[in-house]
Amino acid sequence: MELGIYSFGELIKGKEPGSARSIHERFDQILELAKIADAGGLDAISLGEHHRPDFSMSAPEVMLAAIASVTTKLRLMSGVTVLSSQDPVRVFQQFATLDHVSNGRAEIIAGRGAFTESFPLFGYDLHDYDELFDEKLKLLVQIRDQEQITWSGRFRSPLNDVIISPRPLQEKLPIWVGIGGTPASAVRAGLLGLPMIMGFFAGPEQFVSRVALYHRAAEQAGHPRESLRLAVSGHMYIGKTSQAARDEFYPYYSRYFQEGGAPFAANGFPRDAYDAWIAQGLPVGSPQQVIDAIMRRVELLGIDRFMGQIDVGNLPWHMTMESLELYMTEVAPVVKKETEGAKAPIAL
Amino acid sequence: MTTVGILGAGKVGTVLARLTIAAGYRTLISASGDPSAIELIVDVLAPGATAMTSVDVAANADLVILALPLGKYRTLPVTELAGKIVIDATNYWTPTDGHIEQFETDLDSSSVVAAFLPESRVVKAFNHLGYHELDEDGRPQGAPDRHAMAIAGDDAEAVRVVAEFVESLGFDAVIAGPLAAGIHFGPGSSLFGVSTTRNEVENLLKQNVDGGNIAVI
Numbered sequence: 001m002e003l004g005i006y007s008f009g010e011l012i013k014g015k016e017p018g019s020a021r022s023i024h025e026r027f028d029q030i031l032e033l034a035k036i037a038d039a040g041g042l043d044a045i046s047l048g049e050h051h052r053p054d055f056s057m058s059a060p061e062v063m064l065a066a067i068a069s070v071t072t073k074l075r076l077m078s079g080v081t082v083l084s085s086q087d088p089v090r091v092f093q094q095f096a097t098l099d100h101v102s103n104g105r106a107e108i109i110a111g112r113g114a115f116t117e118s119f120p121l122f123g124y125d126l127h128d129y130d131e132l133f134d135e136k137l138k139l140l141v142q143i144r145d146q147e148q149i150t151w152s153g154r155f156r157s158p159l160n161d162v163i164i165s166p167r168p169l170q171e172k173l174p175i176w177v178g179i180g181g182t183p184a185s186a187v188r189a190g191l192l193g194l195p196m197i198m199g200f201f202a203g204p205e206q207f208v209s210r211v212a213l214y215h216r217a218a219e220q221a222g223h224p225r226e227s228l229r230l231a232v233s234g235h236m237y238i239g240k241t242s243q244a245a246r247d248e249f250y251p252y253y254s255r256y257f258q259e260g261g262a263p264f265a266a267n268g269f270p271r272d273a274y275d276a277w278i279a280q281g282l283p284v285g286s287p288q289q290v291i292d293a294i295m296r297r298v299e300l301l302g303i304d305r306f307m308g309q310i311d312v313g314n315l316p317w318h319m320t321m322e323s324l325e326l327y328m329t330e331v332a333p334v335v336k337k338e339t340e341g342a343k344a345p346i347a348l
Numbered sequence: 349m350t351t352v353g354i355l356g357a358g359k360v361g362t363v364l365a366r367l368t369i370a371a372g373y374r375t376l377i378s379a380s381g382d383p384s385a386i387e388l389i390v391d392v393l394a395p396g397a398t399a400m401t402s403v404d405v406a407a408n409a410d411l412v413i414l415a416l417p418l419g420k421y422r423t424l425p426v427t428e429l430a431g432k433i434v435i436d437a438t439n440y441w442t443p444t445d446g447h448i449e450q451f452e453t454d455l456d457s458s459s460v461v462a463a464f465l466p467e468s469r470v471v472k473a474f475n476h477l478g479y480h481e482l483d484e485d486g487r488p489q490g491a492p493d494r495h496a497m498a499i500a501g502d503d504a505e506a507v508r509v510v511a512e513f514v515e516s517l518g519f520d521a522v523i524a525g526p527l528a529a530g531i532h533f534g535p536g537s538s539l540f541g542v543s544t545t546r547n548e549v550e551n552l553l554k555q556n557v558d559g560g561n562i563a564v565i
Contacts, residue, residue, distance in 0.1 A: 116446040126419070126446040181359050181479075183389045184379070206480055213392045220388070270542065 001298065001339035003332045004044030005037055005310040005324065006079050006233060009056035009063075012259045018316030023056040029317065031066060033310060033324065038071035040328035046079030046109065046233070046307055051117040054259065061094045068102035076102050079197075079233065079307070080111030080178040084132035085118035087156065088140035092164055092173070099168035106168065109197055110137055111178030112185070128155070134188065137177070141192060144173050176231070179210065186210040190217025195229035197307070203280035204232070204300045211301050229304065232297045235282065236308030237319075238326040242286040248319065249284055250274055256313030283308060287330035294335050304342070306335075349374055350513075353409025355402050355424070357386045359479040360437060361415035365394035367486065367517045376409055378402040380416070380423070403428055411513060413474065414438050414461070419445035421461050430467035433506045435513075437474035439535050458500070458530045471501035471510040472530040473521075481543035486518025496520035496546040498533040498553055520546045524553055532556040 009026050012019075020026040034045050045067065047060035057063065064076040076098060081091055091108065099106035112133045119126045135153045143149055143164050152158035176197045177189035189196040196214055198207050211230060218228055235253070239245025254269040278284050283293035294306050308327065311320045352368045354361045357379040368375045375397040379386045383399035390399045406412055406428035414424070418438035436458045440451040451457050462470035474482065477497055487494040497519050501507040511521035524532055532553055533539040539552045 114443055116443065119446065183358065183362055183393055184386075187388055202480065206483065209393050213389065216388055216392060273542065 001336055001342065002043035002075075002305040003294075003327070003335060004042055004046060004075070004077075004305065004307045005033065005327070006046035006048065006077075006307045007033065007057070007309065007311050008048045008050055010050075010256070010312075010314055011054055011056050012255055012314045016316050018318055019314045020317070026056045026314070027063065029311070029320075030063060031070060033320070034067040034074060035070050036321075036324060037328070038074045040324075040332075042074065042328060042332065044075035044077055044107075044305065044307065046077035048079045049082050049113070049118075050115060051082075051121050052115065061098055064106070065098050065101055068098060068105065074105065075107055076105045077107040077109055077176075077307075079109045080113060081108055082113035082118050083110040083136045083140065084112055084129065085122040085124050086136070088136045088143060089156075089159070089164055092140060092143045093166070095173060096166045096168040099170055099173060100166065104169040106170070107174040107176065108140070109176040109178045110140060111180075112182075114180060124155075130184075131155075137175075137188070137192070141175060141194070144175060178233075181206065181210065183210065183213055186213040187217040190214040190219075190223070190228075191221045193218055193221060193223030193227060195231070197231040197233055197305075198301070198303075199233045201234050202277040202282045204297045207232075208300055230302055231305035231307065232301065232303050233307035234309065235284070235312050236290065236310065236323070236327070237284045237312065237315075238287055238290050238323045238331060240286065240322075240326070242289055245285050245289075246275075246278060249315075252313035252315050252319075253284075287326050287334075290327070290331050291334050291338075294331070295338060298335075298339060304339075350411060351376065351409045352513075353405040353412040354378070354397075354415055355405060355412060356415030356417075357389055357399075358415065360474070360482070361413075362389060362393040363479045363483045364413055364415055364437070364474065365390070365397040367482065369394060369396040371516050371518075376400050376405045378405040380420070406432070411435065411509070415474075417441075417444050418451070418457055418461075419448055421464055424461075424465065426465055426467075429465050432468055433503075433509055434465060434468040434470050435474065435510055436461050436470055436472045436530075439475050439540075441535060455531045455534065455536070456528050457534070458527050462502075462527055469501070469503040469506035470527060471499055471503070471506050472527060473497060473499040473510055473514060475530075476533040476537075476539050476541065477543045478541060485543050488518065489515065494518070494520055494545070495543050496522050496549040498522045498524045498539060498549055500524040500527050500530040500533075502527045520549075522546060522549045522553065525557075529557070 049060050051058050060078045095106045095108050148163050149159050150161050176195045178197050179185035180199050237249040257269040281293045283290045351374040354365050354377045365375050365377050377397045386399045390397050403425045406425040411433050413435040415437050440457045458472040485495045499521050514521040537556050
């Protein structure tokens with residue numbers, strides 16, 4: 001079982017002492033988080049791409065390259081790369097380069113994205129939302145699997161017998177499909193035989209059927225079960241005690257929903273909805289509660305990597321640090337021990 | 349037996365299909381393209397439902413639910429939906445739809461849909477609960493922890509039929525008023541994203557109607 005962290009570098013109005021006030025400061029924080037996670041034995045970090053002023057991270061591959069230079073073991077993932085509005089050739093070149101500067105630690109999570117700003121920004125039509133992703137994902141996989149490529153499609157100029165360079169250091173650059181629950185996305189990942197990472201917040205039950213769909217689609221396309229891999233990502237906050245963790249995290253979490261992206265509701269994220277999410281399995285609470293929440297994901301979904309969003313809502317730095325510390329020292333060792341003997345995560 | 353048609357086989361559409369099958373309705377479902385593309389999805393998520401084209405679903409159902417992104421409303425089969433009760437479960441939600449000028453200025457998205465379907469009897473329902481809640485919060489009639497959902501429509505008979513339909517799927521129906529009252533439980537209202545009991549739904553609705561408590565998103 002592998003455990004990691006992720007961040008979007010969101011810059012929600014941090015008025016409290018300790019919340020980052022500028023993008024520059026936020027980037028420093030993320031470099032620091034990566035160093036601590038690497039030294040503390042975590043397995044992976046992932047940085048998600050957004051194109052709006054309240055999220056600082058529009059070019060995660062550049063940040064991942066900086067992280068590569070100050071870490072030695074962490075797997076370096078995008079999360080997600082909004083592939084629909086990027087050129088798969090360029091994405092591959094960037095991650096192949098990252099793979100070299102990190103000594104073979106690069107991984108791509110390709111997704112349709114939860115926001116839509118990148119479409120007008122890069123000249124794409126949102127009406128082609130799904131077709132864009134489908135075509136570009138297939139091209140990205142083809143580039144990964146074939147050194148010399150001939151390709152033509154609807155959204156990009158044809159490629160005629162060209163070599164996309166550099167080739168990565170790893171024999172096969174991992175390409176995950178990130179899904180948020182859309183059934184057709186699980187089918188797509190399965191048909192292509194790609195590893196799938198599921199992003200959700202509260203309970204894992206809704207995703208049991210997504211895993212079934214993924215397996216059925218993979219089987220239909222002839223991909224053996226042992227070549228497949230599943231992971232989960234989601235919000236997380238760990239405090240020393242259950243009640244204190246819950247109370248101290250709530251204002252930031254509520255603000256994240258209110259100000260980060262689309263408002264949840266006029267009155268913010270209601271406290272009883274928050275408490276209900278925790279009861280359903282949102283990993284917020286004491287180390288033991290978070291261990292239980294992660295283990296339920298392992299048992300119900302068969303995942304072997306969990307990624308926790310470590311700094312949701314531009315938390316004050318001391319809170320992020322405490323949560324990360326508890327994750328490394330109290331949660332990760334127990335989860336790893338409890339999953340010992342399970343099949344080791346396959347190299348992708 | 350009532351036949352329910354669901355346009356959309358995404359998160360909401362597949363949950364609704366599962367609920368309608370469990371409640372004993374003959375259920376038809378479509379995505380935007382060829383029905384064969386969703387056969388696996390239907391088989392795993394809503395076994396018992398029949399995948400068809402949107403035109404066939406609309407033509408063969410007594411009651412049709414719109415469970416597709418609002419931004420695609422112009423692709424609806426207007427002719428086949430004529431004369432039918434159409435439940436609008438869509439919302440203007442920029443993370444999915446992007447920014448659509450029309451819905452930035454006109455918050456009452458269901459009336460825009462209704463104007464596109466002039467011969468249909470449009471009722472707004474199933475839109476303020478998330479798909480998780482729709483899937484998990486249904487309870488038998490009379491259960492103390494049964495949740496409620498707000499519905500709104502201009503055609504009194506259609507509203508009555510939809511209220512009964514909602515009740516049959518495990519939720520109390522709270523009638524908010526004419527179709528335009530849908531803004532009181534749409535995005536930006538205090539009821540949006542909230543799954544709760546009848547009393548609480550009624551309270552929140554009343555506050556919203558009285559106070560004009562609608563945030564512009």
